[in-house]
Amino acid sequence: MTQKSIPDIVVGRLPRYLRALEYMLRNGIKTTSSQELGESIGISAAQIRKDLSQFGEFGKQGTGYSVRYLVDQLQAILHVNQSWDLVLVGVGDLGTALAAYQGFINRGFHIVLAFDNNPIKVGKKIGGLPIYSMEELEKRVSTSKAKIAMLTVPASAAQETADKLIKSGIRAILNYAPMQLNVPSDIHVEYIDPVTKLQHMTYYLG
Amino acid sequence: MTQKSIPDIVVGRLPRYLRALEYMLRNGIKTTSSQELGESIGISAAQIRKDLSQFGEFGKQGTGYSVRYLVDQLQAILHVNQSWDLVLVGVGDLGTALAAYQGFINRGFHIVLAFDNNPIKVGKKIGGLPIYSMEELEKRVSTSKAKIAMLTVPASAAQETADKLIKSGIRAILNYAPMQLNVPSDIHVEYIDPVTKLQHMTYYLG
Numbered sequence: 001m002t003q004k005s006i007p008d009i010v011v012g013r014l015p016r017y018l019r020a021l022e023y024m025l026r027n028g029i030k031t032t033s034s035q036e037l038g039e040s041i042g043i044s045a046a047q048i049r050k051d052l053s054q055f056g057e058f059g060k061q062g063t064g065y066s067v068r069y070l071v072d073q074l075q076a077i078l079h080v081n082q083s084w085d086l087v088l089v090g091v092g093d094l095g096t097a098l099a100a101y102q103g104f105i106n107r108g109f110h111i112v113l114a115f116d117n118n119p120i121k122v123g124k125k126i127g128g129l130p131i132y133s134m135e136e137l138e139k140r141v142s143t144s145k146a147k148i149a150m151l152t153v154p155a156s157a158a159q160e161t162a163d164k165l166i167k168s169g170i171r172a173i174l175n176y177a178p179m180q181l182n183v184p185s186d187i188h189v190e191y192i193d194p195v196t197k198l199q200h201m202t203y204y205l206g
Numbered sequence: 207m208t209q210k211s212i213p214d215i216v217v218g219r220l221p222r223y224l225r226a227l228e229y230m231l232r233n234g235i236k237t238t239s240s241q242e243l244g245e246s247i248g249i250s251a252a253q254i255r256k257d258l259s260q261f262g263e264f265g266k267q268g269t270g271y272s273v274r275y276l277v278d279q280l281q282a283i284l285h286v287n288q289s290w291d292l293v294l295v296g297v298g299d300l301g302t303a304l305a306a307y308q309g310f311i312n313r314g315f316h317i318v319l320a321f322d323n324n325p326i327k328v329g330k331k332i333g334g335l336p337i338y339s340m341e342e343l344e345k346r347v348s349t350s351k352a353k354i355a356m357l358t359v360p361a362s363a364a365q366e367t368a369d370k371l372i373k374s375g376i377r378a379i380l381n382y383a384p385m386q387l388n389v390p391s392d393i394h395v396e397y398i399d400p401v402t403k404l405q406h407m408t409y410y411l412g
Contacts, residue, residue: 011409015402020386041386078405079412086404093303098400100299103384107401147411148404172407174400178309180226180247188410190403194304194380195313196221197396198292198354199284201378203217204394205353206285 010051016041017048018074024067033064083108085145087170089161090152091116091131094176098150099127111150113140117157134161141168148172155179162189216257222247223254224280230273239270289314291351293376295367296358297322297337300382304356305333317356319346323363340367347374354378361385368395 020041024032034045034052052058052070055077059065075081086104088095088111098104099111114126117134124131132140141149149170153161158177165173172188175181178196181189226247230238240251240258258264258276261283265271281287292310294301294317304310305317320332323340330337338346347355355376359367364383371379378394381387384402387395 012406014409015405018405019384019399019402023385077409079408080405084404084408084411093306097299097303101400103401104404107405109401109404148407150400172404172411174403174407178225179229188407190407192398192400192403193225194307194356194398195309195315196225197380197398198290198310198315198378199221199224199286199313200218201354201380201394201396202285202290203220203283205290205378 006054010054013043013047013051014074014078016043017051018071018078018080021067021071021074025071029067031064032067032070034059037065080108083110084148085110085112087112087141087144087146087149087165088114088126088152089116089134089137089149089165090154090157090176091118091121091126092152095150095152096126098152099129109148112146113144115140117153134164137161137164138168141165141170146170148174150174150176152176212260216260219249219253219257220280220284222249223257224277224284224286227273227277227280231277235273237270238273238276240265243271286314289316290354291316291318293318293347293350293352293355293371294320294332294358295322295340295343295355295371296360296363296382297324297327297332298358301356301358302332304358305335315354318352319350321346323359340370343367343370344374347371347376352376354380356380356382358382 020037034048038045038048058070058073086109091114114129114131115134115137116131121131122133149165151158151173155177158179162173162181166187174190176192178193183189226243240254244251244254264276264279292315297320320335320337321340321343322337327337328339355371357364357379361383364385368379368387372393380396382398384399389395
């Protein structure tokens with residue numbers, strides 16, 4: 001089975017399985033079941049078994065999953081058994097918080113370049129990295145190994161910045177600007193917009 | 207049709223429709239189609255029509271949707287035609303960035319209380335709000351109107367803090383700590399974990 005045949009919605013659940021399994025591992029839990037894993041993340045055991053079966057045979061009937069083995073397998077499937085370089089574009093409040101966030105480094109993601117268009121910020125450092133001007137973006141990104149960018153610029157600048165990043169070799173963008181990006185079909189974009197998450201919940205609170 | 211019969215995954219798409227439609231409205235676009243809306247957000251026209259049909263008849267065959275009308279309807283369905291008070295727990299780098307984020311106020315969400323367990327921060331102000339100690343959380347939250355909390359505490363403190371919030375009347379939690387919360391079935395939790403979004407994309411980059 002090739003990777004292409006796996007629905008994206010299934011791929012999107014794998015990092016949640018991995019996160020829960022890594023948590024188990026840190027807490028010394030050696031084996032688990034789809035029931036236990038499902039209860040810990042609010043996904044049905046049947047769904048988990050179905051999702052995992054798309055990638056291979058990971059458990060034995062009656063004995064469940066080896067947590068260590070499943071973590072290794074999921075890390076390999078998601079290509080996070082290696083480290084990834086990130087580019088950060090936009091060093092405002094949120095960009096500053098992300099640059100300081102230890103959760104990236106712990107899980108194999110390293111911010112290697114930071115850009116901002118504010119002349120007061122350019123030349124200063126953030127998390128040990130120099131902040132470069134936006135004029136340097138294409139040159140510096142295209143000569144780096146980074147394939148992933150985090151976009152924390154205002155919505156009005158997001159599309160133009162994304163276009164520049166893609167031109168410079170970026171293939172995946174985590175977009176914090178509250179707007180949809182238009183990108184070629186081979187570019188991957190994920191969105192983080194807390195307001196849509198809040199609005200999802202207010203539906204139930206009304 | 208009662209609210210309970212709408213699948214949660216459909217509810218979760220409505221804020222994305224609303225965001226795209228509000229963007230059209232700001233740009234003076236008066237009518238749209240499920241095709242146009244779908245293209246702008248990467249969801250099929252058929253899916254959009256199917257999702258919206260669960261809530262009523264919003265468009266006319268051949269003339270499409272009135273953007274203004276659909277925005278009004280979606281705001282009403284999601285209960286965001288009113289403003290909502292938020293509680294912020296954890297005023298670290300991320301909490302500080304969220305307190306400064308104009309995107310909440312613009313879209314009807316107002317942080318009204320902020321808490322942190324760091325004595326150096328307690329008594330200081332953030333975004334015009336005093337930062338209270340965690341000891342004051344239950345008293346202050348339970349006497350406020352807030353039903354929604356944003357949790358930006360370390361993972362090790364997240365469950366305990368969530369328990370306190372729920373005890374104080376909070377019914378919905380936006381959890382930024384990279385861990386699953388165990389909550390009663392009538393409490394709504396949404397998660398923001400940039401690493402799971404990055405890992406979703408590295409699947410395709412390997």
